[in-house]
Each structure stands twice: as structure tokens, then as C-alpha cells.
Amino acid sequence: MLQGKNIHKRFGAVEVLKGVDIKVEKGEVVAIVGPSGSGKSTLLHILGTLDRPDVGLVLMNEVNLNVLTSAKLAAFRNKHIGFVFQFHHLLPEFSALENVCIPGWIGGRKKKEVEERARELLSILGLSHRLENKPGAMSGGEQQRVAVARALINKPDIVFADEPTGNLDSANARELHKLFFELKDKFNQTFLIVTHNEELAALSDRVLHMKDGKII
Secondary structure, three states: OEEEEEEEEEEOOEEEEEEEEEEEOOOOEEEEEOOOOOOHHHHHHHHOOOOOOOEEEEEEOOEEHHHOOHHHHHHHHHHHEEEEEOOOOOOOOOOHHHHHHHHHHHOOOOHHHHHHHHHHHHHHOOOHHHOOOOHHHOOHHHHHHHHHHHHHOOOOOEEEEEOOOOOOOHHHHHHHHHHHHHHHHHHOOEEEEEOOOHHHHHHOOEEEEEEOOEEO
């Protein structure tokens, strides 16, 4: 479903990725672990189309993402990919429901259809009582669940999560771990997760270890 071949990336004089090969199958939860500076987040950003490799190939559903124009890549990303980051990146002036709906509206879907999907997801995530709350009125764990719902609104093929529990206390982190696997079971959702959290990594279907720009 997702494949990266011989991915290299350099920032100035620093070679961050040194020929990474990776493959993720539909319905898998795959964790990438490794020390800071090993290239984990850079790899995630390239696989998620937020950056481009200097050398190498990224394929998703047999589509070569390297050759897409920026506009086509943005449309592909909106339709096929969801993101959850360490910091929630919710828009503070919008409610939980509106924040979740935004990617669906950007994708040109009907407003009512998107809102119904957003309400369903927020209910599944235990936030049906928070629909009209703005981020500032919610806890960190609640904000991160809103971010997960937003990532799922367009029924993406894969969700990329970059240190999703890094800003949560241990109780909320465990809840989020549990949630990922409930979503995998309910929707056959695929996740690729960069994490320092050993507990989350241990629950994953596969753990990939990175060091010095390579998967070891």
C-alpha cells in the first residue's frame, strides 16, 4: 500500500536519510523508533508528501508520488492521507466539530455529509459532548482526539502520526494508544507512527528501528 525505495535526504551538509527502504501494508500499525536525529520525522514527512526526497521513490496505491505537481500532490494528500502531530495544530477560533470538518470542506465534499461524518467520529472518540467547544476549553487529551478525528474525516488510506503522545501525560497517552488499535479494528485503518514511547511501539504490529539515517 505504501512503499519507499532508496530514500535519501540532505539538509545542507548533513545527510539525514541514507537510502531508506520501507513498506507498509493495509491495516498495519507500524512504529518507527530511534534516537533523536536518526531521521524518523524526516522520513515520515517524505512518505506523507510534506517533503520530497533528494533521491528515491515513494509509491502509494501504486501511484508514483514523486512525479505529481504540487497541486496534484496536495489533492492526493487531502484524499488519501491523515496526519496527527505532537502538537494538535487545531485552529483556536473554530469549534471541535468545525476543526474536524475542515479537511472535508477543503476536499470539496458536501457540507452536510462532512458534518455527519465528523459527528460520528467525535462520538466514537468519546467527544459527542464537546462538539461546540473550542480547543481552549478542552484538555490536551481531548484536543488530541479531535486531531485524530480530523485526520480520519476523509477516510484516508493511511494516518501518519509524529510523536502523537509526546505532549500528553501517561494516562492520556495510554488512552490514545488504545484508540489507535480500536480504529484499526473498526476501520481497518493503517497507521505509521514515529514515537519515543516504548509502550506504544510495543503494541504495534511491527517496529522499525532507525539509526544514523537508516533502518537497521
